[in-house]
Amino acid sequence: MAKAARKYLDAADREQQILEFAIDFVAQRGLRFTTRELADALGVSQPLLYRYFKNRDDLLQKIYDEVYLKRWDPGWNELLADRSLSIRERLVRYLTAYTEAILDERWIRIFIASALEDPQITKKYLGLLHETTFPLIFAEIAVEAGVPVPSGPQADELALEIVWGFHSSFFYMGVRKYIYRNKIPDDLDPIIRARVEVFVAGLVESMPHLGQFLPETEVGR
Amino acid sequence: MAKAARKYLDAADREQQILEFAIDFVAQRGLRFTTRELADALGVSQPLLYRYFKNRDDLLQKIYDEVYLKRWDPGWNELLADRSLSIRERLVRYLTAYTEAILDERWIRIFIASALEDPQITKKYLGLLHETTFPLIFAEIAVEAGVPVPSGPQADELALEIVWGFHSSFFYMGVRKYIYRNKIPDDLDPIIRARVEVFVAGLVESMPHLGQFLPETEVGR
DNA sequence: CACGGAAATTATCAAATGATAAATTATCAC
DNA sequence: GTGATAATTTATCATTTGATAATTTCCGTG
CATH class of the missing domain: 1.10.357 (Tetracycline Repressor; domain 2)
Structure with missing residues (x-):
């Protein structure tokens, strides 16, 4: 609840949140998604993605790891x-x-x-x-x-x-x-x-x- | 042979040629292809595609028809x-x-x-x-x-x-x-x-x- | 061989897109 | 509360991209 009310998440939490959300998002939209679509859907600014992921491909790679591992x-x-x-x-x-x-x-x-x-x-x-x-x-x-x-x-x-x-x-x-x-x-x-x-x-x-x-x-x- | 040497094909031939080529092309690259990539690979100018196909989606639709039918x-x-x-x-x-x-x-x-x-x-x-x-x-x-x-x-x-x-x-x-x-x-x-x-x-x-x-x-x- | 029409290219646009830098806002420690 | 720090946003770029208009090139016909 404390976490939910925060606007500025801890870096680790935000990264995890983006990743989880992106997995669902990419599963729906496929690999043609744009970084803006993803950021808008999550409700954050588009450049924020680049704080946590080097670039678009890096995000995709992390998605694959998260989905396939475990x-x-x-x-x-x-x-x-x-x-x-x-x-x-x-x-x-x-x-x-x-x-x-x-x-x-x-x-x-x-x-x-x-x-x-x-x-x-x-x-x-x-x-x-x-x-x-x-x-x-x-x-x-x-x-x-x-x-x-x-x-x-x-x-x-x-x-x-x-x-x-x-x-x-x-x-x-x-x-x-x-x-x-x-x-x-x-x-x-x-x-x-x-x-x-x-x-x-x-x-x-x-x-x-x-x-x-x-x-x-x-x-x- | 006469056809092969021509630079300006009959409209019907050109349309067929683009479609056939696009089928192979899309099969390889997936749906993320751009019209320029396609035109370059075929060796024609990008606007030429728009003479034969209303827009990108129209081309895709024709590809599906051609592949699935028959x-x-x-x-x-x-x-x-x-x-x-x-x-x-x-x-x-x-x-x-x-x-x-x-x-x-x-x-x-x-x-x-x-x-x-x-x-x-x-x-x-x-x-x-x-x-x-x-x-x-x-x-x-x-x-x-x-x-x-x-x-x-x-x-x-x-x-x-x-x-x-x-x-x-x-x-x-x-x-x-x-x-x-x-x-x-x-x-x-x-x-x-x-x-x-x-x-x-x-x-x-x-x-x-x-x-x-x-x-x-x-x-x- | 020139000329008319069709086929193709070049030039160009506006919007979209990945990415970066600068400015702003929230949060925490004291 | 105040200031330091980290998180986030706004502003902005350079490219890329789908699409259109203007111009040029080819080719059959008289």
């Missing part, structure tokens, strides 16, 4: 590896946590907008999925299916693609909601459970025969 | 309904054609950029999928599974979500390639076949039990 929970991979739970249950819990983290207007819109502008910005985040989470999911389902994880570059690639397809469908719900502005169901739990069921059942069923989809090159090796 | 083949739905082929084969053929149509840098990047700017632009295209193609796919797999298509709003929604998840994974390959700039496999055929196999097998297997994922409300009705 959304990734390293505990997720441990959860996926915890064999005291069924693989279906692990996937449901992981995806529930994951969708909760990313189904956020600011996260989705800034993620896509920044990737469109410069793919480097999102590279680190995507690498985490691609190199750690996806192989783990595939391997755990292989255990469930009772077959050895297929090896070889072609088989690895196919496995990754299968998991990509599954996993991306959850991110894509965010795209549908916050970019296409489609309605998506309020309660995601049944959808997560149904998709997990379809995916695990299908992959357990077909994993023994996935080799048939590989090019011949690897067969004789 | 990419949708109405024959796709007929193909999906053709029971002389197995459902797996139909899906493989449909998805092969579909991915070929949309795995295009200009299409993907302009689609996402325009949706980010104004979701109205992509609404018609998405409606086609949501209202026609998706229910059809689900119904055909129900036939394959030998069960009646579940009915009721909750069941419809769940069915749509399941197909959304599957179908979007192909569009998402375009996002990965042209927005994230990730490498994706050159040969998509094995991936399409494997994903179709996993999906159909999983859905056939689990469709009889999908009711368990519905909220209780519908059970007693």
Whole structure:
């Protein structure tokens, strides 16, 4: 309350306030915003932004850092590896946590907008999925299916693609909601459970025969 | 050759040339391009653009029309309904054609950029999928599974979500390639076949039990 | 080959924009 | 309360930008 009445904020508070506001603002308006639009919407003068941020790009960089950092929970991979739970249950819990983290207007819109502008910005985040989470999911389902994880570059690639397809469908719900502005169901739990069921059942069923989809090159090796 | 040497093109030719060039240009630079950048890159003067396009927004609108129109083949739905082929084969053929149509840098990047700017632009295209193609796919797999298509709003929604998840994974390959700039496999055929196999097998297997994922409300009705 | 009309460029504007410097106002310590 | 200090605003610039008007260049036709 004392803070709210003040006109002159402490530098640290003002910087944080601008940053938080800018995140929402940029999520709505996209990267074409002007510094004046932002300052007007926040109710401060435009040059004030330059007291806290070196320039427009510096502000954007801070926005990216703030949005992307601290959304990734390293505990997720441990959860996926915890064999005291069924693989279906692990996937449901992981995806529930994951969708909760990313189904956020600011996260989705800034993620896509920044990737469109410069793919480097999102590279680190995507690498985490691609190199750690996806192989783990595939391997755990292989255990469930009772077959050895297929090896070889072609088989690895196919496995990754299968998991990509599954996993991306959850991110894509965010795209549908916050970019296409489609309605998506309020309660995601049944959808997560149904998709997990379809995916695990299908992959357990077909994993023994996935080799048939590989090019011949690897067969004789 | 006669056309190539001319400095003063026919109005219709010049308009087409600018439009084609602008599509590539906007796909790369995004919507933040300036009219001068565009004109310079094409090698004409900036005011020339205003001879052919009323203003910047008019050019953008023409770009959207050109990119979105004529990419949708109405024959796709007929193909999906053709029971002389197995459902797996139909899906493989449909998805092969579909991915070929949309795995295009200009299409993907302009689609996402325009949706980010104004979701109205992509609404018609998405409606086609949501209202026609998706229910059809689900119904055909129900036939394959030998069960009646579940009915009721909750069941419809769940069915749509399941197909959304599957179908979007192909569009998402375009996002990965042209927005994230990730490498994706050159040969998509094995991936399409494997994903179709996993999906159909999983859905056939689990469709009889999908009711368990519905909220209780519908059970007693 | 000249001449008329269409196509294109040059010149130019007013508004918008990122950024800086100078002046002003609030807040705190004493 | 008063003055020092930090926070904020006002004033201002140089560029950039979308758009228009005036001028010039090309090209087919008689």
